[in-house]
Amino acid sequence: xxxxxxxxxxLRAIMANKLRSALTMLGVVIGVGSVIAMIGIGEGTKQKSxxxxxxxxxxxxxxxxxxxxGGVSGGPTDNPTLKEEDIVTLKREVPxxxxxxxxxxxxxxxxxxxxxxxxxxxxxxxxxxxxxxxxKMWQGSWYTFEDEAMSERKCVLGxxxxxxxxxxxxxxxxxxxxxxxxxxxxxVIAYKGGSGMWNPDDQIYVPLSTAKTRLMxxxxxxxIMMQTSNSDLMIVTQGQVEDALMATRxxxxxxxxxxxxxxxxxxxxxxxxxxxxxxxxxxIASVSLLVGGIGIMNxxxxxxxxxxxxxxxxxxxxxxxxxxxxxxxxESTVMCVVGGTIGILLGLGSVAFVAQALKVPPVxxxxxxxxxxxxxxxxxxxxxxxxxxxxxxLQPIQALRYE
Amino acid sequence: xxxxxxxxxxxxxYVMGDMIVHALRDAHVQIQxxxxxAIMGPSGSGKSTFMNLIGCLDRPSGGKYFLxxxxxxxxxxxxxADIRNKYIGFVFQTFNxxxxxxxxxxxxxxxxxxxxKNRAERAKQALExxxxxxxxxxxxxxxxxxxxxxVAIARAIVNNPVLILGDEPTGNLDSRTAEEIMALxxxxxxxxxxxxxVTHEEDIARHCKRIIRFKDGRILHDGPVEDPxxxxxILRHMxxxxxxxxxxxxx
Ligand SMILES: Nc1ncnc2c1ncn2[C@@H]1O[C@H](COP(=O)(O)OP(=O)(O)OP(=O)(O)O)[C@@H](O)[C@H]1O
Ligand SMILES: [Mg+2]
Numbered sequence: 001x002x003x004x005x006x007x008x009x010x011l012r013a014i015m016a017n018k019l020r021s022a023l024t025m026l027g028v029v030i031g032v033g034s035v036i037a038m039i040g041i042g043e044g045t046k047q048k049s050x051x052x053x054x055x056x057x058x059x060x061x062x063x064x065x066x067x068x069x070g071g072v073s074g075g076p077t078d079n080p081t082l083k084e085e086d087i088v089t090l091k092r093e094v095p096x097x098x099x100x101x102x103x104x105x106x107x108x109x110x111x112x113x114x115x116x117x118x119x120x121x122x123x124x125x126x127x128x129x130x131x132x133x134x135x136k137m138w139q140g141s142w143y144t145f146e147d148e149a150m151s152e153r154k155c156v157l158g159x160x161x162x163x164x165x166x167x168x169x170x171x172x173x174x175x176x177x178x179x180x181x182x183x184x185x186x187x188v189i190a191y192k193g194g195s196g197m198w199n200p201d202d203q204i205y206v207p208l209s210t211a212k213t214r215l216m217x218x219x220x221x222x223x224i225m226m227q228t229s230n231s232d233l234m235i236v237t238q239g240q241v242e243d244a245l246m247a248t249r250x251x252x253x254x255x256x257x258x259x260x261x262x263x264x265x266x267x268x269x270x271x272x273x274x275x276x277x278x279x280x281x282x283x284i285a286s287v288s289l290l291v292g293g294i295g296i297m298n299x300x301x302x303x304x305x306x307x308x309x310x311x312x313x314x315x316x317x318x319x320x321x322x323x324x325x326x327x328x329x330x331e332s333t334v335m336c337v338v339g340g341t342i343g344i345l346l347g348l349g350s351v352a353f354v355a356q357a358l359k360v361p362p363v364x365x366x367x368x369x370x371x372x373x374x375x376x377x378x379x380x381x382x383x384x385x386x387x388x389x390x391x392x393x394l395q396p397i398q399a400l401r402y403e
Numbered sequence: 404x405x406x407x408x409x410x411x412x413x414x415x416x417y418v419m420g421d422m423i424v425h426a427l428r429d430a431h432v433q434i435q436x437x438x439x440x441a442i443m444g445p446s447g448s449g450k451s452t453f454m455n456l457i458g459c460l461d462r463p464s465g466g467k468y469f470l471x472x473x474x475x476x477x478x479x480x481x482x483x484a485d486i487r488n489k490y491i492g493f494v495f496q497t498f499n500x501x502x503x504x505x506x507x508x509x510x511x512x513x514x515x516x517x518x519x520k521n522r523a524e525r526a527k528q529a530l531e532x533x534x535x536x537x538x539x540x541x542x543x544x545x546x547x548x549x550x551x552x553x554v555a556i557a558r559a560i561v562n563n564p565v566l567i568l569g570d571e572p573t574g575n576l577d578s579r580t581a582e583e584i585m586a587l588x589x590x591x592x593x594x595x596x597x598x599x600x601v602t603h604e605e606d607i608a609r610h611c612k613r614i615i616r617f618k619d620g621r622i623l624h625d626g627p628v629e630d631p632x633x634x635x636x637i638l639r640h641m642x643x644x645x646x647x648x649x650x651x652x653x654x
Binding site for chain 2: 002005009012016017306309310313314315316317318319320321322323395396397398400
């Protein structure tokens with residue numbers, strides 16, 4: 001019996017037992033497909049959040065009130081809100097601050113004609129453009145310090161907001177409503193390609209004074225954002241910021257009423273989140289791999305009686321041991337390769353699909369593919385060969401009478 | 404005349420826990436080329452055990468077996484596989500065809516293991532010989548029991564073996580179909596093949612030229628059949644199956 005005969009008879013055996021073959025291949029498909037999909041989606045999300053951080057702004061430090069520590073004793077010094085004085089303090093005490101602005105923000109609805117869009121409205125002085133890396137404009141320009149001083153009702157739109165309200169028309173010079181007030185659009189920030197919670201494209205910027213007095217009625221600041229002059233000295237600068245604020249902004253028990261986050265913190269925070277997600281997805285993937293493997297095992301073990309008898313018959317009419325092993329090995333290999341290929345295609349397909357839906361980059365992890373394929377193939381080969389390995393030590397009549 | 408089967412002190416024991424079953428003891432059997440032998444005996448007397456040994460489907464616990472002059476007991480598994488492939492055609496009571504596989508592909512199997520080239524042609528020829536030329540692409544579940552047994556016989560003869568063995572080949576068939584199968588065995592015997600079958604029925608055994616009777620794993624009796632019946636004669640006098648049905652309705 002030559003090799004092409006073996007191939008033909010292996011294919012024939014697969015075709016003659018379509019259900020068995022299909023179920024076996026399904027096991028491989030599930031295992032391989034899910035691992036590729038899950039790992040790919042997890043990796044994509046991770047890459048995306050790292051990209052988001054780059055987009056958000058460089059050398060950025062953010063001061064936020066620490067609500068957990070504040071208000072313990074109820075005294076006025078324990079109020080964790082941030083104030084304009086803090087900016088003055090920081091400017092005076094920390095020379096490495098390049099630019100700094102207070103920020104107030106609130107989610108509000110915006111409207112242009114009959115198009116409305118609910119979005120994050122950020123009140124900040126115009127230098128926020130530098131801090132948040134948003135100087136590149138699609139249309140128009142940023143509002144000015146003069147606008148800031150005059151509390152003008154002017155606004156700059158993120159690209160997503162622009163698309164929602166104007167499609168691809170002209171926004172500069174148009175008048176939109178934010179909340180229940182009219183604002184003049186002075187500029188549209190060029191597309192940055194953000195996504196998720198902190199999507200920098202899905203924001204409207206207005207002058208800080210306008211936001212505080214006219215739009216949100218806030219006297220305090222929600223955040224203080226600053227850009228430091230030297231990214232290598234970020235940690236030093238952060239320490240100086242903390243020291244400067246500690247003088248006035250600590251509670252009765254001496255704990256700070258604020259938090260300073262640098263980009264590293266934000267990256268770390270996002271990384272823990274995405275790591276959790278990746279681990280969850282990897283967990284799901286390994287379960288699927290296991291389920292696939294058990295599926296293969298089950299179907300192989302269920303058919304072991306039939307297959308053992310088949311081997312008995314083949315031996316009875318003259319098949320040698322290695323011929324039978326070759327047939328079963330080929331059969332399993334073909335099924336693993338076909339199943340694996342379908343699994344890879346399905347996995348890649350779902351990665352592409354989900355990546356598009358979540359706006360994350362499609363990531364293909366070769367290691368994951370090799371691992372999943374290897375595992376499924378091993379399970380498939382082992383349980384495919386199992387009846388042949390067992391039966392090869394039996395006399396033909398024992399295999400024929402196997403129950 | 405040459406000896407096809409020659410066994411000396413052939414024995415087979417099965418160990419069941421601490422009990423030993425002597426399925427076959429001290430069997431001396433000599434069968435010449437061209438013989439047609441029936442093996443008979445009560446259930447459990449060792450007939451199948453003997454058949455499996457002379458068909459090289461199993462290994463003896465003791466004694467020697469010479470097939471066509473060759474000491475088979477000294478061969479390894481692969482050599483035995485080649486022996487089964489070239490010299491022996493085995494027909495089982497339960498047909499043992501590959502399911503979901505067409506008649507012709509079933510018959511081609513021994514040729515494939517033999518590495519023969521023009522397999523389809525030879526398989527078709529063998530199927531025609533057993534009267535199944537019209538059904539070569541049917542699968543086992545699309546064939547009657549008698550037709551399946553014909554496929555099995557075609558498979559047994561396709562490689563042109565010297566020895567054809569049948570363990571109760573008519574056991575699962577009605578009397579007319581059994582007669583048709585016996586006619587095939589007689590045809591093959593007439594063409595020079597050595598045929599050995601196991602049967603429980605004296606009617607069937609009387610088609611053979613010699614009967615060996617087993618009891619408790621031993622040979623009880625061995626002798627020729629006087630004036631064996633010809634299956635073709637009987638078939639000629641048997642009512643057509645269609646007529647039987649008509650007759651049934653008439654009653
Ligand atoms: N694999 C086995 N393990 C243990 N004992 C066995 C085995 N095969 C057969 N035997 C025993 O060997 C004895 C002979 O069995 P065998 O199958 O040869 O009988 P037989 O004459 O063919 O009977 P039947 O007419 O019912 O087919 C019986 O007692 C049986 O129980
Ligand atoms: Mg028997």
